[in-house]
Amino acid sequence: MPKIxxxxxxxxxxxxQAKLGSSVMQVAIDAGIDGIHxxxxxxxxxxxxxxxxxxxxxxxxxxxxxxxEAMLDYTVEPRQPSSRLSCQLVITDDMDGxxxxxAARQI
Numbered sequence: 001m002p003k004i005x006x007x008x009x010x011x012x013x014x015x016x017q018a019k020l021g022s023s024v025m026q027v028a029i030d031a032g033i034d035g036i037h038x039x040x041x042x043x044x045x046x047x048x049x050x051x052x053x054x055x056x057x058x059x060x061x062x063x064x065x066x067x068x069e070a071m072l073d074y075t076v077e078p079r080q081p082s083s084r085l086s087c088q089l090v091i092t093d094d095m096d097g098x099x100x101x102x103a104a105r106q107i
Contacts, residue, residue: 002096006033006051009104018091024100025049025086035102042087044068047075048106049086054099058082061089077103 001017006028008014018027028036028049037048044067053061061084064072068088072079086100 002091002093002098004091004095004097005099006031007099007101008033008035009102010034018095020091020093022091023087024051024084024089024091024095024098027091028086028102033102035104035106036086037106038087039107040087044071044085044088047071047085050075050077050103050106051084051086051100052080052082052103053084053089054101055082057095057098060094060098064088075103076105076107 003015004018006014014033016027016031025038025042039048040046068085072083
């Protein structure tokens with residue numbers, strides 16, 4: 001299982017084993033990580049699972065689809081080049097070592 005790390009808005013680091021096929025959002029929720037609200041349950045319809053992916057992992061992620069791109073324009077925290085919706089990121093072996101910083105405000 002790949003290991004991924006979350007950095008919370010408070011600066012806490014959480015390294016977790018991530019089940020293949022799960023979403024990054026679901027891994028955080030299952031582990032009780034603060035900061036991801038996931039109000040739409042993973043449908044890319046609310047932007048409350050906004051994370052910043054570490055630069056080195058960006059090229060290994062599947063590019064965002066149009067619905068994710070559109071929703072990222074409406075997140076509470078400013079969109080950055082590394083912004084992603086964690087509900088749209090499916091855990092793969094290529095994500096081993098990924099670091100995601102949770103946006104300070106989701107709602």
